[in-house]
Amino acid sequence: MQNTLQQITPQTQAELLMRLYGYHRQILQLMKQIDQNNDLGNRDHLTGLYNRDYAREQYDALQNTLCRLRPDSKIGLLYLDIDHFKKVNDTYGHDKGDEVIRHLGQTLLKVTREGDVVFRCGKGEEIAILFEAKSAQEVLEAGKRIRNVVNAHPYTSSDQSIRVTSSFAGVALSPQECSTLDDVLTLADPLLYEAKNRGRDCIVVKPDGEKQEPFVFPDRKQNGPAFNDEQTQPTLTTLSDCETKKMCDLPEHLEQGSVFDQIKACEKEIVRLQTLHAQAEAKAHTDGMTGLLNRRGGETAYHKMTANMSRHDKKSAVGLLFLDIDHFKKINDIHGHSTGDEGLKHVAKILKEFTRSGDIVMRYGGEEFCVLLRAESMRQVLSVGRRLGRTLEQTPLKIGDKSIHMTMSVGAEIFTLEDLKQNNLKDILKKGDEAMYIAKHKGGRNCLAVIRKNGQPVILGKTGHKNAAIRPRRNPRAASLEKYRR
Numbered sequence: 001m002q003n004t005l006q007q008i009t010p011q012t013q014a015e016l017l018m019r020l021y022g023y024h025r026q027i028l029q030l031m032k033q034i035d036q037n038n039d040l041g042n043r044d045h046l047t048g049l050y051n052r053d054y055a056r057e058q059y060d061a062l063q064n065t066l067c068r069l070r071p072d073s074k075i076g077l078l079y080l081d082i083d084h085f086k087k088v089n090d091t092y093g094h095d096k097g098d099e100v101i102r103h104l105g106q107t108l109l110k111v112t113r114e115g116d117v118v119f120r121c122g123k124g125e126e127i128a129i130l131f132e133a134k135s136a137q138e139v140l141e142a143g144k145r146i147r148n149v150v151n152a153h154p155y156t157s158s159d160q161s162i163r164v165t166s167s168f169a170g171v172a173l174s175p176q177e178c179s180t181l182d183d184v185l186t187l188a189d190p191l192l193y194e195a196k197n198r199g200r201d202c203i204v205v206k207p208d209g210e211k212q213e214p215f216v217f218p219d220r221k222q223n224g225p226a227f228n229d230e231q232t233q234p235t236l237t238t239l240s241d242c243e244t245k246k247m248c249d250l251p252e253h254l255e256q257g258s259v260f261d262q263i264k265a266c267e268k269e270i271v272r273l274q275t276l277h278a279q280a281e282a283k284a285h286t287d288g289m290t291g292l293l294n295r296r297g298g299e300t301a302y303h304k305m306t307a308n309m310s311r312h313d314k315k316s317a318v319g320l321l322f323l324d325i326d327h328f329k330k331i332n333d334i335h336g337h338s339t340g341d342e343g344l345k346h347v348a349k350i351l352k353e354f355t356r357s358g359d360i361v362m363r364y365g366g367e368e369f370c371v372l373l374r375a376e377s378m379r380q381v382l383s384v385g386r387r388l389g390r391t392l393e394q395t396p397l398k399i400g401d402k403s404i405h406m407t408m409s410v411g412a413e414i415f416t417l418e419d420l421k422q423n424n425l426k427d428i429l430k431k432g433d434e435a436m437y438i439a440k441h442k443g444g445r446n447c448l449a450v451i452r453k454n455g456q457p458v459i460l461g462k463t464g465h466k467n468a469a470i471r472p473r474r475n476p477r478a479a480s481l482e483k484y485r486r
Contacts, residue, residue: 411435
């Protein structure tokens with residue numbers, strides 16, 4: 001092969017080398033993009049903390065390491081939930097609620113050790129910390145330290161300060177006690193519920209051995225260690241990061257053999273990396289729990305939809321349905337968080353089945369979902385909202401021999417292309433959120449609501465009823481966009 005290369009003209013040699021150089025650049029770029037998308041896919045969109053899927057991988061890695069190298073050590077987990085978070089959202093709005101969660105996540109990163117895995121359990125106000133511990137007492141001491149710092153540093157913005165507390169559950173388990181992270185969270189669930197029942201702002205830790213009574217720390221007067229706000233955020237180095245060297249250069253096999261061999265190897269490598277890149281990109285834009293788009297994926301799809309409207313259909317409109325599962329916290333408290341997770345998947349399945357392929361269906365956060373659909377009138381938007389609500393009400397979630405009935409409150413809006421140009425997606429969704437809030441708190445839940453342009457809210461009846469839309473007076477434009485938005 002070397003002789004073959006020597007026999008061709010210098011110009012052809014130069015072309016081959018330039019082609020090989022281009023392949024090398026493409027491969028390095030793909031490797032960088034895969035790393036970036038994998039990191040995005042491993043993190044929660046709102047807080048920047050790791051997500052639950054990534055935490056599962058880290059749990060497995062920690063479990064394997066302890067079994068092989070440190071069998072006397074335990075897997076420690078602190079599971080915390082912001083107290084009265086619904087009241088924060090209701091009082092200050094969901095935007096401030098998001099800021100509170102983000103602030104808590106950043107505070108936890110500052111007070112946890114390098115190597116601890118801080119992750120958001122879902123899309124709600126629950127965060128967990130996974131770490132190696134020697135005993136339940138060590139987990140309790142870690143919980144005390146974190147609780148004191150969280151209580152001492154409320155969320156503060158230019159115009160207000162919001163002080164919140166958290167309830168903690170803690171466990172310290174041998175690597176053989178629980179096979180998966182979900183098993184550990186299920187074990188911690190009743191402890192968290194007990195912390196809530198004890199008055200909140202409380203730590204309840206499962207003891208080591210056969211002792212039945214849990215460790216409880218309700219002393220709110222104890223001060224924690226000094227906290228330095230100038231402290232830099234630690235870099236989270238997880239087990240996989242320590243044991244796996246990130247690719248920062250070309251793989252050796254791509255630089256071996258003749259230029260022809262290298263070109264052939266590079267072409268195969270590019271195909272492989274393109275597949276990995278597509279998978280990593282899909283993961284970064286998808287909610288791991290439900291399979292729906294996450295906020296990042298929803299924003300990307302929204303920009304594509306509006307760009308397509310600008311080019312091809314400037315007169316059409318986009319309808320929004322902002323949906324919130326009613327009494328979802330009760331489902332978690334009564335049946336456990338694993339059942340709550342199944343409830344989220346159940347709702348997501350209904351949304352996917354009863355929307356069109358071109359509609360944008362995304363999980364907004366916690367038990368909230370959004371549907372963006374091309375629509376000609378408000379009547380069409382409300383029809384879809386009623387159908388979704390009726391289907392959920394008539395299709396209970398089946399868990400073993402239990403049937404759990406669920407309903408949702410829906411805020412509906414419709415936007416022209418001009419509206420979309422004047423507002424970003426966050427502003428659009430905020431208007432739907434406001435309408436949903438009216439449906440939930442003024443309509444008695446399980447209903448639809450819209451807000452007219454003059455700010456007047458209109459509650460449109462129960463979502464499960466065919467005649468959900470009220471008709472205050474006969475008007476040929478009764479279900480048009482202007483009827484509800486004027």
